């Protein structure tokens with residue numbers, strides 16, 4: 103047990119990840135702290151399943167153009183939080199704004215069109231579409247998706263652009279070989295990659311990734327992390343749920359720790375490593391299961 | 401022997417085969433491409449038929465106005481069925497459509513509706529302008545193996561032309577970004593939604609389009625006999641249409657056409673064969689009375705479908721590679 107505690111503390115990717123001092127340098131590391139330029143602001147968001155309070159976030163801001171990691175034990179409410187914010191589920195109460203627009207009550211597809219795109223923890227590859235079709239589907243504003251233009255085939259030139267972009271992304275995610283294969287015949291890790299590439303086709307300003315690295319081999323994980331950082335450097339905001347502490351410490355600009363539905367700690371990776379509440383959450387004094395960290399690190 | 405063969409060919413090419421193919425193309429848009437469980441395709445055929453029949457006979461409107469009324473009724477029916485259910489899980493549409501199929505038939509044959517639909521007695525003689533349009537000389541046509549009357553042949557020509565048009569339309573739509581979204585909705589609604597697709601809107605469009613094809617098929621069925629009776633449009637029809645779609649291969653442009661050709665070939669062949677056997681005394685009348693032949697034919701069709709499911713679950717044109725995918 104102390105071994106795990108040591109690993110949480112000693113993971114020092116924070117320095118190795120090449121962080122810039124950035125806009126978050128002066129933000130206090132405490133739950134609900136205000137950010138200089140928040141793209142997402144969540145207020146009093148709650149969601150219960152029966153008697154179980156799955157999410158209760160009083161206040162959370164996500165800084166534009168950063169990588170924010172959500173961590174926390176299994177069942178902490180991270181995925182539920184994603185579902186509420188992305189419009190896939192209705193919260194019991196609370197509101198949130200994205201780029202200043204209030205989103206409560208908006209359908210999920212409109213939220214996606216506004217530039218907030220999410221992926222799923224359990225991959226949702228479109229099985230009987232090819233890898234290329236999966237990606238091409240992601241492009242927004244396709245005139246050929248309207249009934250009459252679809253018939254008169256006025257979408258042909260736009261389709262070429264969409265296909266070119268899709269092929270670039272396939273290449274970037276090492277999926278070119280699978281271009282014309284059904285997504286249903288791809289491996290679990292490949293589907294994870296496909297889903298992330300597909301989300302990028304939407305041209306998001308903020309992308310929410312639910313455990314994007316799970317099941318992806320270490321070498322590819324490294325290159326994916328590189329891509330994610332490149333996206334951040336291009337100005338995209340990234341929120342990712344991740345259990346692997348090395349990854350979290352290595353890549354993120356800011357870390358938010360959930361436990362039992364609440365944000366129990368926030369801060370730069372270095373702050374988080376030394377926060378007693380986080381160590382407690384992972385090692386069991388709150389939810390009582392050290393398996394979380396063990397699992398996460400395997 | 402020759403008789404059995406010519407009956408079979410006549411059944412395969414006849415107006416019913418074309419009409420069922422057209423309705424099945426509509427169902428294929430729902431079930432094959434969008435994954436909508438519509439168990440009431442017959443309801444769309446019913447409103448299509450009565451739009452024409454009642455429009456002409458009861459309200460004295462021109463033939464084409466009747467056709468348009470039938471199509472408009474199908475659009476309204478699709479919206480009534482779709483708007484409340486398509487946001488919910490797939491089972492709700494299935495339940496609503498099963499109910500609609502039966503309830504509408506009862507409504508159309510009920511006493512209340514009699515002033516418009518003439519109840520169980522049905523409506524007749526509303527398609528004269530259709531037959532007047534026929535360029536064919538008024539005598540029987542000998543097509544070598546079988547003969548068709550000029551009227552039958554005219555209905556066949558129009559129906560099969562419409563089938564070809566519908567296939568072309570489906571081909572264009574499915575091979576467009578619109579069709580890509582439709583197939584994505586079939587695979588996983590949530591994924592489509594996460595990519596900014598208005599899933600509900602696409603399901604509604606699909607329901608309307610397939611329903612309109614069903615309505616046109618229903619109108620043709622009424623034109624073919626110059627009569628419309630509510631009981632022609634019983635739930636059995638929907639299940640024949642499913643048999644046709646699955647037989648030919650769901651989510652294939654030509655699947656419903658091939659399915660219908662084979663379905664009607666088998667139906668006509670078995671019917672003719674059993675009747676011949678019964679007449680010749682090969683099968684004693686106590687074992688198989690002439691009234692039981694129809695039921696036995698359907699039993700054989702069921703058996704055939706069963707075998708198909710075992711040996712070729714994706715249908716004749718289906719992509720068996722697609723079928724083997726682990727679709728979770």
Ligand SMILES: Nc1ncnc2c1ncn2[C@@H]1O[C@H](COP(=O)(O)OP(=O)(O)OP(=O)(O)O)[C@@H](O)[C@H]1O
Nearest residue numbers: 151154156174175176177178179180181182183223
């Ligand atoms: N649809 C649901 N119905 C009932 N309870 C649910 C539902 N979804 C989530 N929960 C409960 O809400 C809590 C939070 O679940 P959630 O999936 O958000 O956890 P998580 O932080 O994503 O965990 P993990 O790291 O394992 O993915 C859990 O206790 C779970 O049992």
Ligand SMILES: [Mg+2]
Nearest residue numbers: 180181182223
């Ligand atoms: Mg989760």
